[in-house]
Amino acid sequence: MKYKSLLFDLDDTLWATFDNNKASLHRLYNEEGWGSYYATFEDYFAVYFPHQEQLWDDYRKGYISKEPLLLDRLRYPLRGRVSWSDQQVKLLNQRFMQYVQQQTGLIPYALEVLAELHRDYTICIVSNGFEETQYGKINGSGLAPYIDKVILVDHVGVPKPATEFFDYALKAVGCSRQEALLIGDSWPSDIIGAFNSGIDSIWYNLWQVPMPDYDQQSHSVLEIRDLRELLPLLTQSTASSL
Ligand SMILES: [Mg+2]
Known part of the structure; x- marks a missing residue:
């Protein structure tokens, strides 16, 4: 893989x-x-x-x-x-x-998709949210068993899209930038941050807006509109197993 x-x-x-x-x-x-x-x-x-x-x-x-x-x-x-x-x-x-x-509302299929991906991958949260809220969200919603690391802006000191943020996260999970894939909904913070850090990314286009222009020669990004699309891309399973 x-x-x-x-x-x-x-x-x-x-x-x-x-x-x-x-x-x-x-x-x-x-x-x-x-x-x-x-x-x-x-x-x-x-x-x-x-x-x-x-x-x-x-x-x-x-x-x-x-x-x-x-x-x-x-x-x-x-x-x-x-x-x-x-x-x-x-x-x-x-x-x-x-x-x-x-509140415990999750994005559709978040739990099922994360449970499946956690079998094969280290899962790390990379968030610009703050300590006083993010752990409560992770624990209260049932996501915690499928998450190995949590990296927040409070840990790093600077928010996404700063390259320092992603350098910190890569070090925390112990992998190279080529071995990491970012999945996020925010073009300016998640996808631009991944571009700047040389990390491949998948844009979860929750709001169904047009994809901004980007340099396709130097950056790799895929767009999904449903988290279940991650499974055929990243596992042997198919979305029909849900
Ligand atoms: Mg977001």
Whole structure:
């Protein structure tokens, strides 16, 4: 077999982050009575979500650190309406994170596919998420038995797509870049990171968006839209065994 280790992104590659986070935020929204500022939760979420995506993008690029990311995402949708101290937002964020960790939704077939691949490969999580949430997600959702290593941004100090992140992960699993394959949903952090580090990758195109242009002479990437597509690619089994 060509590869020895599979480097899996966690959020929205295995764990259903978008749905789980949205449900957790909805609970906080109801408990805090933020409905007095918005007609519906969907209206609130339409402001929250694009802004938090922008914050994560800024974080990946090193423009902001972890704390402004965590605080500003809750402050922004209620800016000009509610004035919180940093301490108040931190407590709200802690509750949000607690609710997130109670969620167990996975991407379809994540558990079955990981169980199958774990027979033949070392499985390593490579995630830009933080320690205080990621272990809870892995343990609570049943993914833990199929995961050999967890590498988070808190361990490395810099997020994907930095090459340092992937160098750290390769060292942790003890394989060369040619023996590793990355699977992730984020083009800018997972796939670009793999390109820059000389690691082959599979893009899990969860959101079904067009594949960006890339240099096909120097980089190898495959696109899948269902995790079961990994099995015929990476094992002797076929998807029909599920
Ligand atoms: Mg992801």
